[in-house]
Amino acid sequence: MIGIVGKNYATNNKAITASYLAKSVMGLESQIADIVVRPKYVEEIRKILLYCSAEKIAVSPISGGLSGGFACPTIKPAGVQLDLGRMNRIIEIDEANRIAIVEPGVTNGTLWAYMEKYHPDWAPPIADGAPPAATVMGDAIDRGFSLYTSSVGPQGDNFMCGEVVFPNGDIVRTGSWALPFAKPFYKYGLGPDMWSYLMGSQGALGVVTKAAVKIYPHPKFKTVITWGMSNPYDMQDLTLEVGMQEFGVAHNTVMVQGGNYPLVMARWPKDKVPHDYEFYKEMGIPAWWMNWETWANSQEELDFAINKINSMAEDYKKNRARDPDAMKPQELHPKQIASRLKKPNKIAIPYSFWEAGFLFITWYTPWNECAHFAENYCAAMEKHGFPPVMWIASIERCRQAICMPIVCFDSTKEEDFERVQDLNRETTEYGLKQGWLNYRPDPYIHAPLTYSKAAMYWKYLRAFKKLVDPNMIMHPGRLALP
Amino acid sequence: MAKTGMERLEELKPQIYKCIHCKACRFAYSGEPDREGIGEFTGKQGTVLYEGMVDACPAGIEYGWEAFWNAGKVWIARSILSGDLEFTEEVRDVLMPCITCGQCSAQCENKIPTVDIIEALRAALIESGVEMIDKHQLVDKLVKELNNPYGGKAAERFKWAKDAGLGKYINNKEAKIGYFVGCTASYRQIEVAIATAKLFEKLGMNFTLVGDEVCCGSPFFRVGAVETAQELMNKNLKAFKDLEMVYFSCAGCYRTITIDYPKWIAEDIEYPFKTKHAFELVADLITENKLKFKPNKELKGKVVTYHDPCHTGRHFAIDMEQDLIDKSTNLMFDMRKINKIIDEWFEIPRIILNKLQEDVGIEFKEMYRIKLNSMCCGAGGGVRAGYPDFSIRTASLRCDEANAVGADILTTECPFCWRNLSDANEQYEHGMKVMGVLQLITEYDLIDLAEKPKESDFLKGSIRELHL
Numbered sequence: 002m003i004g005i006v007g008k009n010y011a012t013n014n015k016a017i018t019a020s021y022l023a024k025s026v027m028g029l030e031s032q033i034a035d036i037v038v039r040p041k042y043v044e045e046i047r048k049i050l051l052y053c054s055a056e057k058i059a060v061s062p063i064s065g066g067l068s069g070g071f072a073c074p075t076i077k078p079a080g081v082q083l084d085l086g087r088m089n090r091i092i093e094i095d096e097a098n099r100i101a102i103v104e105p106g107v108t109n110g111t112l113w114a115y116m117e118k119y120h121p122d123w124a125p126p127i128a129d130g131a132p133p134a135a136t137v138m139g140d141a142i143d144r145g146f147s148l149y150t151s152s153v154g155p156q157g158d159n160f161m162c163g164e165v166v167f168p169n170g171d172i173v174r175t176g177s178w179a180l181p182f183a184k185p186f187y188k189y190g191l192g193p194d195m196w197s198y199l200m201g202s203q204g205a206l207g208v209v210t211k212a213a214v215k216i217y218p219h220p221k222f223k224t225v226i227t228w229g230m231s232n233p234y235d236m237q238d239l240t241l242e243v244g245m246q247e248f249g250v251a252h253n254t255v256m257v258q259g260g261n262y263p264l265v266m267a268r269w270p271k272d273k274v275p276h277d278y279e280f281y282k283e284m285g286i287p288a289w290w291m292n293w294e295t296w297a298n299s300q301e302e303l304d305f306a307i308n309k310i311n312s313m314a315e316d317y318k319k320n321r322a323r324d325p326d327a328m329k330p331q332e333l334h335p336k337q338i339a340s341r342l343k344k345p346n347k348i349a350i351p352y353s354f355w356e357a358g359f360l361f362i363t364w365y366t367p368w369n370e371c372a373h374f375a376e377n378y379c380a381a382m383e384k385h386g387f388p389p390v391m392w393i394a395s396i397e398r399c400r401q402a403i404c405m406p407i408v409c410f411d412s413t414k415e416e417d418f419e420r421v422q423d424l425n426r427e428t429t430e431y432g433l434k435q436g437w438l439n440y441r442p443d444p445y446i447h448a449p450l451t452y453s454k455a456a457m458y459w460k461y462l463r464a465f466k467k468l469v470d471p472n473m474i475m476h477p478g479r480l481a482l483p
Numbered sequence: 484m485a486k487t488g489m490e491r492l493e494e495l496k497p498q499i500y501k502c503i504h505c506k507a508c509r510f511a512y513s514g515e516p517d518r519e520g521i522g523e524f525t526g527k528q529g530t531v532l533y534e535g536m537v538d539a540c541p542a543g544i545e546y547g548w549e550a551f552w553n554a555g556k557v558w559i560a561r562s563i564l565s566g567d568l569e570f571t572e573e574v575r576d577v578l579m580p581c582i583t584c585g586q587c588s589a590q591c592e593n594k595i596p597t598v599d600i601i602e603a604l605r606a607a608l609i610e611s612g613v614e615m616i617d618k619h620q621l622v623d624k625l626v627k628e629l630n631n632p633y634g635g636k637a638a639e640r641f642k643w644a645k646d647a648g649l650g651k652y653i654n655n656k657e658a659k660i661g662y663f664v665g666c667t668a669s670y671r672q673i674e675v676a677i678a679t680a681k682l683f684e685k686l687g688m689n690f691t692l693v694g695d696e697v698c699c700g701s702p703f704f705r706v707g708a709v710e711t712a713q714e715l716m717n718k719n720l721k722a723f724k725d726l727e728m729v730y731f732s733c734a735g736c737y738r739t740i741t742i743d744y745p746k747w748i749a750e751d752i753e754y755p756f757k758t759k760h761a762f763e764l765v766a767d768l769i770t771e772n773k774l775k776f777k778p779n780k781e782l783k784g785k786v787v788t789y790h791d792p793c794h795t796g797r798h799f800a801i802d803m804e805q806d807l808i809d810k811s812t813n814l815m816f817d818m819r820k821i822n823k824i825i826d827e828w829f830e831i832p833r834i835i836l837n838k839l840q841e842d843v844g845i846e847f848k849e850m851y852r853i854k855l856n857s858m859c860c861g862a863g864g865g866v867r868a869g870y871p872d873f874s875i876r877t878a879s880l881r882c883d884e885a886n887a888v889g890a891d892i893l894t895t896e897c898p899f900c901w902r903n904l905s906d907a908n909e910q911y912e913h914g915m916k917v918m919g920v921l922q923l924i925t926e927y928d929l930i931d932l933a934e935k936p937k938e939s940d941f942l943k944g945s946i947r948e949l950h951l
Contacts, residue, residue, distance in 0.1 A: 009547075012548070014550075014573050014577075015568060015571065015573055015574070016550050016559055016568070016571075016573045016574040016576075016577045016578075017548050017549065017550040017555075017573075017577065019550075019558060019559050019562040019567065019568045020548070020549045020550035020554075020555030020556065020558050020559050020577070021549050021555070021558070022504075022558040022561065022562060022567075023503070023504035023558070025502075025503040025504065026503045026504075026505075033562070033567060033568075037548075037549075039547075039548075065506075084549065109516075110510070110513075110516035110535070110536050111516070113516050113517065114516040114517055114534075114535040114536070117516075117517045118534075132505040132506065132507045132513070133507065133510070133513060133514065133516050133536055134505060134506035134507060134509065134510070134513075135505075265815075269814045269815055270808070270814060273808070273811055273812065273813065273814035273815075274813060274814060274815050275813065284815075343514075345514075345516060346514060347505075347507055347513065347514045347592050350503065350505050350507065350592035350593065351592040351593055353500075353501035353502070353503055353593040354501070354592070354593050354594065356497075357497045357498075357500035357501045358500055358501065358503075359503070411497075411500075412500045413496050413497055413500045
């Protein structure tokens with residue numbers, strides 16, 4: 002490895018390899034790698050992969066931050082950890098074609114700040130809630146949630162073309178990029194689309210070394226409106242009605258996200274805040290709520306969108322709500338609005354404050370099943386002794402829901418890990434029966450249970466992996482591949 | 484029984500396990516990527532963008548590997564506790580270049596006390612039998628022999644006082660108030676010691692320089708030589724036990740005696756005296772309209788900036804925050820109050836600088852990274868002794884930041900910061916004057932007392948005591 006990247010960028014120093022551990026947020030399976038390598042160039046990666054493939058050494062790439070980076074850490078059987086943090090160039094911003102080309106180490110914070118300074122009328126679809134140090138690429142490969150997702154679709158759809166190095170030594174460009182000299186303007190390129198194979202792979206097929214991500218207008222008229230309710234069904238159904246408008250208003254609502262009051266409670270130490278809902282009710286926090294973060298090109302357009310959502314909510318309350326008395330618009334302080342509009346932010350971080358650790362166990366459901374999911378999962382969390390913390394957001398105008406239970410637990414206790422996994426197993430079995438999908442499948446529960454129910458798809462995934470990774474060295478286990 | 488490093492590490496386990504490896508801790512202003520600043524500046528250490536969030540961990544910037552950034556070290560601590568990693572020289576060599584500035588702790592949304600964790604790790608490392616690095620062994624040997632890490636003779640600790648005509652304050656038995664001078668101001672930056680003692684004299688304070696004062700132990704708590712540090716602690720507690728109040732001019736000594744001693748002393752020992760930094764006293768007197776400054780032609784129009792020492796700034800702020808969180812029964816209500824108290828704490832030196840602007844005519848200009856987000860001078864955590872080149876480069880980075888606002892005078896309130904910044908200023912030709920704030924006040928004879936302070940003014944507690 003030193004021969005490939007130089008002595009300053011490869012090490013088996015035990016302290017350094019241990020420093021990459023991350024048993025939290027997205028998975029609990031992190032293992033200490035045998036070697037950490039920090040390549041800078043695509044050719045270095047190609048040589049590393051060829052060597053590791055020949056020697057049958059496992060390789061796990063991380064892009065830099067949490068989402069898709071430390072979210073898919075090295076797992077058994079360890080091997081080489083590829084830290085792609087040095088590949089951190091913003092290669093190009095093309096306003097006319099509305100594309101940013103980035104390397105894997107470019108963080109949300111860096112790209113956001115760069116665009117604010119040099120392209121202030123445009124913004125990248127960075128992950129909301131993921132910390133500024135999380136990477137743009139990591140979120141894409143995770144098919145995550147960005148600040149535009151409720152309007153334009155999953156984060157994976159925001160990526161047009163990519164460059165990937167496979168363990169067989171091939172460097173493949175996808176979409177229109179497959180054609181030499183072509184701009185990354187068309188995702189589906191030369192026939193069947195290979196990029197989609199990489200989405201959700203989290204580095205299990207190859208190392209993505211460049212990607213072209215869509216950028217969007219960044220209008221200056223913004224606000225957040227919130228409606229509170231007593232139950233997830235009213236939240237789900239009202240939001241669906243707004244989303245189903247599709248054109249106009251629904252496109253203005255870039256982020257539509259909500260949840261329940263424990264989302265507020267669990268951001269503080271367990272023994273330092275009241276647990277009883279009555280306290281939160283007195284503070285004006287509804288049991289459930291939905292936020293519509295709305296962007297527009299003018300105040301007039303913004304007012305129109307807000308008024309439309311409010312009138313739809315009033316109509317829903319009057320005619321179709323399960324609990325109309327509990328439904329009301331929330332008066333947000335300007336500071337609260339400013340805080341919610343701030344990007345990127347550290348909103349998702351402090352759930353460790355509750356005890357000493359947390360895990361996002363995220364699922365995709367059809368939007369009109371998210372309330373069922375929330376009800377079922379919250380009950381399961383309470384049954385297993387966890388606060389029922391639930392965050393839900395709309396993807397592409399309520400075509401899908403991203404449902405994220407936040408399991409707050411004490412990671413100093415082995416028995417708490419077992420409780421988390423018991424909850425995980427029970428809810429996964431239930432969720433799969435409903436036809437819901439896990440977002441970041443963990444290798445020991447989600448992946449085996451999911452693929453056992455999708456044998457044909459699994460067969461073709463393996464076949465494709467075998468083609469590009471003949472010795473199955475890439476991030477083995479995460480997707481149960483092999 | 485005093486605590487061992489491993490016991491401290493075990494105590495900190497619930498905090499260590501809170502880390503989710505989000506890496507916010509590597510940046511100043513980690514939640515503000517679009518924060519407005521002064522833009523790009525090319526200084527002696529290259530070009531830095533002073534806006535948005537900025538890479539801020541000196542060791543991480545210098546060495547690059549994850550282990551040198553804070554989150555990496557917290558996961559090293561967790562690996563030690565879980566038995567996945569043992570203490571070795573490899574572990575030592577990634578732990579020791581940390582300056583323990585606490586920038587990481589200030590960024591952490593989960594309020595992880597990173598400095599405590601690193602110091603406990605270092606203490607446990609040394610206890611495990613791993614040798615200290617050579618340069619730390621040398622200062623450890625010196626302090627054991629001479630009660631200071633500089634190799635100065637114990638008998639000459641207060642030579643500066645005698646030479647400056649302040650000898651009458653040595654072992655002044657009548658005084659209830661002590662001035663803990665510290666080793667750096669006693670043997671190196673004697674300007675700070677003289678300025679502080681003269682300031683006290685001018686204010687009419689009856690104070691004593693305690694003849695049995697020894698090194699506060701700060702470098703030894705920082706590098707893990709806890710046994711040495713505890714021996715020094717016990718000597719100082721004995722030497723100062725009859726005093727009501729002890730004043731400091733050194734950020735490191737103040738932090739060590741106020742924050743570290745209570746953590747490391749046996750639980751049955753009662754803490755004997757109140758502590759306060761001299762700049763708190765000056766700020767109090769300004770706020771109470773008892774003190775103002777004389778105009779000064781030489782200083783008029785000079786651009787003065789202020790470097791927050793980590794030890795008096797961030798370390799106290801974080802310690803107060805932790806204490807107040809521990810005491811709170813409803814943090815959702817109390818957190819806003821806690822943040823306000825922290826803001827007040829950082830305003831103390833700024834009360835003085837703003838008053839200097841108002842009365843003297845200096846132009847007080849803040850650097851980009853200030854208060855909780857301030858950048859370290861590079862001297863702390865045993866780094867100046869252990870890794871001098873890296874330490875001075877870090878100080879030069881800070882001097883670049885002062886140059887970026889056009890500072891003529893870079894002030895601070897810690898002789899150790901003063902030393903490092905001053906050395907970098909000279910070595911890299913930053914072209915400023917580096918001074919302590921109190922030194923500036925005394926050397927330019929700026930004090931203008933509206934009303935002679937009373938003894939009760941001098942005995943008034945620090946604002947941190949009012950809140951804790």
